[in-house]
Amino acid sequence: MYFSGSERSQLFKQMSQWSLYGGTIALWVAIYTGIQAGRIVSSKLCDPSVLHDHRYAAYVLGYLFSFTSVVDAISFKAFDVSENVKKYKGWLVTALLIAGSFYMVYTAHLGASLVYQQSAGVYHPTEQCREFK
Numbered sequence: 001m002y003f004s005g006s007e008r009s010q011l012f013k014q015m016s017q018w019s020l021y022g023g024t025i026a027l028w029v030a031i032y033t034g035i036q037a038g039r040i041v042s043s044k045l046c047d048p049s050v051l052h053d054h055r056y057a058a059y060v061l062g063y064l065f066s067f068t069s070v071v072d073a074i075s076f077k078a079f080d081v082s083e084n085v086k087k088y089k090g091w092l093v094t095a096l097l098i099a100g101s102f103y104m105v106y107t108a109h110l111g112a113s114l115v116y117q118q119s120a121g122v123y124h125p126t127e128q129c130r131e132f133k
Contacts, residue, residue, distance in 0.1 A: 017072060020097075024065045031058050041120040050118065054110035061100065061107050068096040 038051055045051055072093045114120040 024069045027062050031062055045118045050113050057107040061103050064100045
């Protein structure tokens with residue numbers, strides 16, 4: 001396996017961890033900007049329940065990845081636990097990441113429904129498109 005060498009596997013693990021932490025921060029920024037956009041488009045939607053479901057799903061996703069980040073960041077070296085506990089931590093983080101990935105697809109589906117089915121966030125130019133001249 002390509003990542004079986006200790007140097008490569010450690011690098012891959014560190015890159016994965018930083019991607020998780022950075023992605024979690026970016027997710028909360030996306031939630032914040034989504035709330036701002038939701039205030040603008042909520043009155044124009046035919047079915048505002050989709051916006052509510054999308055917002056709820058985003059919060060669940062944010063909490064799920066935040067929890068995963070915290071679990072991953074916990075260092076068991078300070079607690080002197082066995083290798084089995086460390087292995088189970090790895091499996092727990094992996095399971096949470098897989099669940100989060102599936103939930104992210106669902107959240108993205110709701111966002112796409114808002115944009116493509118209800119025209120949320122679609123800019124409607126003025127007559128004769130004067131702002132583009």
